[in-house]
Amino acid sequence: xxxxxxxxxxxxxxxxxxxxxxxxxxxxxxxxxxxxxxxxxxxxxxxxxxxxxxxxxxxxxxxxxxxxxxxxxxxxxxxxxxxxxx
Amino acid sequence: xxxxxxxxxxxxxxxxxxxxxxxxxxxxxxxxxxxxxxxxxxxxxxxxxxxxxxxxxxxxxxxxxxxxxxxxxxxxxxxxxxxxxxxxxxxxxxxxxxxxxxxxxxxxxxxxxxxxxxxxxxxxxxxxxxxxxxxxxxxxxxxxxxxxxxxxxxxxxxxxxxxxxxxxxxxxxxxxxxxxxxxxxxxxxxxxxxxxxxxxxxxxxxxxxxxxxxxxxxxxxxxxxxxxxxxxxxxxxxxxxxxxxxxxxxxxxxxxxxxxxxxxxxxxxxxxxxxxxxxxxxxxxxxxxxxxxxxxxxxxxxxxxxxxxxxxxxxxxxxxxxxxxxxxxxxxxxxxxxxxxxxxxxxxxxxxxxxxxxxxxxxxxxxxxxxxxxxxxxxxxxxxxxxxxxxxxxxxxxxxxxxxxxxxxxxxxxxxxxxxxxxxxxxxxxxxxxxxxxxxxxxxxxxxxxxxxxxxxxxxxxxxxxxxxxxxxxxxxxxxxxxxxxxxxxxxxxxxxxxxxxxxxxxxxxxxxxxxxxxxxxxxxxxxxxxxxxxxxxxxxxxxxxxxxxxxxxxxxxxxxxxxxxxxxxxxxxxxxxxxxxxxxxxxxxxxxxxxxxxxxxxxxxxxxxxxxxxxxxxxxxxxxxxxxxxxxxxxxxxxxxxxxxxxxxxxxxxxxxxxxxxxxxxxxxxxxxxxxxxxxxxxxxxxxxxxxxxxxxxxxxxxxxxxxxxxxxxxxxxxx
Numbered sequence: 001x002x003x004x005x006x007x008x009x010x011x012x013x014x015x016x017x018x019x020x021x022x023x024x025x026x027x028x029x030x031x032x033x034x035x036x037x038x039x040x041x042x043x044x045x046x047x048x049x050x051x052x053x054x055x056x057x058x059x060x061x062x063x064x065x066x067x068x069x070x071x072x073x074x075x076x077x078x079x080x081x082x083x084x085x086x
Numbered sequence: 087x088x089x090x091x092x093x094x095x096x097x098x099x100x101x102x103x104x105x106x107x108x109x110x111x112x113x114x115x116x117x118x119x120x121x122x123x124x125x126x127x128x129x130x131x132x133x134x135x136x137x138x139x140x141x142x143x144x145x146x147x148x149x150x151x152x153x154x155x156x157x158x159x160x161x162x163x164x165x166x167x168x169x170x171x172x173x174x175x176x177x178x179x180x181x182x183x184x185x186x187x188x189x190x191x192x193x194x195x196x197x198x199x200x201x202x203x204x205x206x207x208x209x210x211x212x213x214x215x216x217x218x219x220x221x222x223x224x225x226x227x228x229x230x231x232x233x234x235x236x237x238x239x240x241x242x243x244x245x246x247x248x249x250x251x252x253x254x255x256x257x258x259x260x261x262x263x264x265x266x267x268x269x270x271x272x273x274x275x276x277x278x279x280x281x282x283x284x285x286x287x288x289x290x291x292x293x294x295x296x297x298x299x300x301x302x303x304x305x306x307x308x309x310x311x312x313x314x315x316x317x318x319x320x321x322x323x324x325x326x327x328x329x330x331x332x333x334x335x336x337x338x339x340x341x342x343x344x345x346x347x348x349x350x351x352x353x354x355x356x357x358x359x360x361x362x363x364x365x366x367x368x369x370x371x372x373x374x375x376x377x378x379x380x381x382x383x384x385x386x387x388x389x390x391x392x393x394x395x396x397x398x399x400x401x402x403x404x405x406x407x408x409x410x411x412x413x414x415x416x417x418x419x420x421x422x423x424x425x426x427x428x429x430x431x432x433x434x435x436x437x438x439x440x441x442x443x444x445x446x447x448x449x450x451x452x453x454x455x456x457x458x459x460x461x462x463x464x465x466x467x468x469x470x471x472x473x474x475x476x477x478x479x480x481x482x483x484x485x486x487x488x489x490x491x492x493x494x495x496x497x498x499x500x501x502x503x504x505x506x507x508x509x510x511x512x513x514x515x516x517x518x519x520x521x522x523x524x525x526x527x528x529x530x531x532x533x534x535x536x537x538x539x540x541x542x543x544x545x546x547x548x549x550x551x552x553x554x555x556x557x558x559x560x561x562x563x564x565x566x567x568x569x570x571x572x573x574x575x576x577x578x579x580x581x582x583x584x585x586x587x588x589x590x591x592x593x594x595x596x597x598x599x600x601x602x603x604x605x606x607x608x609x610x611x612x613x614x615x616x617x618x619x620x621x622x623x624x625x626x627x628x629x630x631x632x633x634x635x636x637x638x639x640x641x642x643x644x645x646x647x648x649x650x651x652x653x654x655x656x657x658x659x660x661x662x663x664x665x666x667x668x669x670x671x672x673x674x675x676x677x678x679x680x681x682x683x684x685x686x687x688x689x690x691x692x693x694x695x696x697x698x699x700x701x702x703x704x705x706x707x708x709x710x711x712x713x714x715x716x717x718x719x720x721x722x723x724x725x726x727x728x729x730x731x732x733x734x735x736x737x738x739x740x741x742x743x744x745x746x747x748x749x750x751x752x753x754x755x756x757x758x759x760x761x762x763x764x765x766x767x768x769x770x771x772x773x774x775x776x777x778x779x780x781x782x783x784x785x786x787x788x789x790x791x792x793x794x795x796x797x798x799x800x801x802x803x804x805x806x807x
Contacts, residue, residue, distance in 0.1 A: 012309065015285060015286040015287065015368060016285075016287050016307065016309055017282075017283075017285055017287060017309045017311065017367060017381070018309070019309065019310075019311035019313065019314070023313065026405075070216060073173055073175075075172045075173045075307050076173050076176060076307050076309070
């Protein structure tokens with residue numbers, strides 16, 4: 001068993017609008033001196049510290065937790081899971 | 087999405103050729119039950135819609151009532167059931183957004199939001215709890231961001247809504263009569279789309295709402311953006327004041343398809359538009375997608391070329407996008423182009439008016455024996471039972487819900503949520519009282535009497551604030567209308583509402599029908615919701631402290647009507663019995679007499695007896711005002727009933743009045759004169775709520791202890807299970 005850090009990024013699915021990201025882009029970033037930014041997407045990230053036998057099982061475990069506990073709503077959001085060594 | 091097979095033939099026959107793919111999409115959206123009301127429209131005509139205060143204009147999405155001194159109020163009710171059942175936060179929030187734009191489209195400023203929420207059994211069902219929690223949050227976030235107070239509503243839980251949600255939202259607007267938008271258009275006028283960009287979200291929403299909810303695998307989710315909505319409100323109102331708007335329509339179910347075809351049909355014009363001109367959020371959207379997308383926060387405006395510059399200036403100021411998407415023509419056609427290419431060219435009356443249906447109806451078999459009662463287990467300890475009862479989700483205080491809503495923003499709210507009805511201050515010195523009510527448990531047992539009961543209850547609630555009912559909104563929510571038994575319950579409820587409205591001369595100023603409310607486990611109970619608007623000319627009955635020695639009077643008779651009561655269903659787990667019925671004459675006499683004594687300033691507080699019966703109504707008064715009381719049950723006017731029936735029967739037309747002892751004589755004289763059935767049933771004082779029969783104590787609750795439970799149990803249940 002080893003310790004892994006698992007990042008779960010929850011964001012709106014492509015094609016679904018993201019008022020928060022758009023507001024940050026239009027009302028903050030583009031209002032400043034930067035003009036090279038073209039898009040900002042907002043997301044929520046959860047960081048799990050988990051003890052599992054390898055990266056693969058850590059990923060599966062976290063995916064199951066998120067699905068079962070409705071940590072995100074699959075109708076609206078998608079999640080991306082990244083696993084790192086602790 | 088597609089048309090039903092008969093409808094495709096119908097369309098082909100009407101236009102004399104095979105429809106194009108875009109035409110199919112447009113017509114499928116507009117002919118869906120959600121947009122066309124094809125099952126219900128024929129019957130809705132029976133409702134009385136006219137009255138001395140009603141102002142009706144073509145193309146209004148909301149009802150308009152004249153409240154005097156050059157002011158009007160507008161009101162509308164909508165539901166967002168299907169979207170909320172799959173994505174409660176966004177679904178409930180966008181529901182609020184939609185109904186607010188309906189208020190806006192008459193040219194009035196939205197000043198209040200109401201909501202009626204119904205979910206499965208949250209005590210056992212975790213999914214129902216998740217839906218409830220998130221729908222409340224969605225409404226709160228959206229309303230609070232907009233700065234519009236959410237001032238009332240109702241929450242109910244019933245197993246029939248398992249895996250589903252009924253989210254009803256009503257809104258009230260206020261404005262000057264001279265500022266109302268008189269929808270009109272002439273050839274050469276231009277059509278402008280204003281607000282959020284069009285994306286792929288919510289495609290097929292109206293069709294989705296017209297199908298049964300079989301699985302979650304749908305893409306009709308809409309994302310709320312209250313900040314754009316707020317900018318739209320301000321931009322539209324400014325454009326209205328500057329007289330820049332000829333006609334205005336909100337984009338709701340069916341998106342551009344419905345807004346364009348309905349505007350054209352209502353104004354007897356044609357509209358030619360180009361989908362390439364629509365500002366989109368995503369690349370490569372095809373014409374079909376643009377026409378039926380239900381992206382939120384958009385409005386359609388008809389204006390003239392010379393006013394465009396000013397309108398664009400306002401949009402720029404509020405940083406919202408507007409694009410000229412087309413112009414008005416004479417030919418009564420809805421002509422959709424992509425550049426030079428024609429995608430659709432249809433007569434607007436064909437698009438906007440689906441062939442209405444005459445659905446068969448049949449009395450449901452389950453009603454045959456529903457009024458028979460079974461033998462109930464006797465209650466040994468009513469005090470213990472009462473403690474459980476006031477903690478139950480349907481009876482417990484809803485403060486956890488309305489505590490999340492800003493109900494004071496706008497400083498109009500003079501009577502706040504948690505009372506019978508909320509009251510708003512209007513600019514002409516008058517007050518507006520409003521309430522929405524539903525009761526699916528009664529309606530299941532008797533769709534007609536149940537619906538009338540909801541109507542009367544909503545009236546009672548506004549009467550308790552000292553207001554006279556002036557207008558009604560109805561929202562009829564039923565299961566699948568293709569099932570004759572379901573359709574029968576729809577017709578019965580509608581007939582009941584019509585009869586009551588006619589008898590009391592309360593016009594129906596707006597409404598909505600939502601059908602196909604069913605889940606994998608079956609149809610929902612019939613759930614008509616009635617919203618009542620009441621007007622107070624002078625001062626509303628506002629909160630005064632109840633003190634020791636004050637008397638409590640009940641008006642109205644308690645009858646043996648236990649069917650659909652919380653007591654039967656929650657305590658005895660029994661669905662059946664005879665549901666409460668309203669005697670129209672008795673109802674009118676009681677309502678007028680109570681209004682009379684409130685107007686004369688004789689009472690300190692008035693409260694209606696409804697869910698949970700007399701026992702709950704009295705306890706609510708005691709817990710709200712934190713004072714005990716002694717009630718003598720033998721003094722309650724009744725039909726020689728057993729103790730539990732006097733306590734828990736939900737008979738209508740009953741009011742509790744609280745007054746100082748010195749005013750009792752005056753009150754009795756007035757009540758006697760109007761031949762109302764009433765009696766003094768107890769006095770306030772002490773710190774216990776006691777119900778006695780003759781000299782025997784039946785219930786004895788500590789005010790403090792019960793108040794804590796009543797206030798906190800719903801929150802505890804939602805947050806900690």
